[in-house]
Amino acid sequence: MRLGYTIAPGRGETNLLLAEIAGQLAARGVRIVGTVQIDTDRSDGHKCDMDVQVLPEGKIIRISQDLGTASRGCRLNAEALETAVADTEAALVEGADLLLINKFGKHEAEGRGFRGVIAEALARDIPVLAGVNKLNHVAFLDFCGEQAEELPANTAALKTWLDEVLGTTDPDRQPGGVHSK
Template identity: 55%
Template sequence: MNIAYTLAPGRGDTDLVLNTVADQLITRGYKPCGTVQINTERSDAGPCDMDVKVLPDGPAIRISQTLGRASRGCRLDPNALEKAVGLVTGHFASGADCLIINKFGKHEAEGRGFRQIIAEAVMKETPVLVGLNILNAQAFMEFSEGLGEELPPRVDSLCDWLETRIRSFSGEADRRYAQEYRG
């Protein structure tokens, strides 16, 4: 299966790694689709602001809500997340070499968010890389039927995995095209 996940130990580390992976793929001429998360510290010492950048070239969408310093609830803005999902779905339909999703989070675990586009990419044999946290690991394992490959949170390893699968998929598509149209 062409789906893998990575999990970095520090707060925000997975976001930084996936952001760098996406940048390197773009620099190498690939067309990734999906989202990477950008966390911005706040001057009021509250929790960071969370934005997702829609790949390959934007826009950035604020997915966190400012609920106040004493708030303990989930800060995710579900409407903003669904806006990002819609943009990614549109970009994916116009062609992508791979799908990178910053996090298989609570919404995906509950059957919403990026879950449908991840499933579509897997069905189309497009390589998929997702960030994962331990809270949603079981839901991801069930979703991927245990076939998701765990990769170390290292930029080189993740780029190698994606590039190998992109080339493999492209080569297979080229072979199918040649066989179909050469007669």
């Protein structure tokens, strides 16, 4: 069982990093299931809209909700997030080389969200790569224990780890170490 995670220092940087990695892996034929987050700035100056793209098919789900200008509550639309979780669970059953989760956030820290999907992937011996929110780092480690391997928040480090766990160090190799030629 391999479980890697990364925490990028700036707001939204983990989302961009994981989306880039997902795109590169998909182009190489790696079967990825999970989610990447897409943040869209709003013209009204309020916090960005948050969407997740469910991998591999690309369905986009808005996971944020507009609570109004004076609100201070959590903007996460839990029902929408659970839809992304269900779609990811269904894709995982079909088979995967990697589970990629955009963020182990507050929802997961509270025992919901992608926790079950992560556990299922690990039980199936499917490697997991997750982004982790700094605020929920301790909860993530409590959930994963010593299994979790922290990875530097840069493309090169993530690619090196992924090549190792997927057996794809040679660009002509397919996941699992099977040559395409």
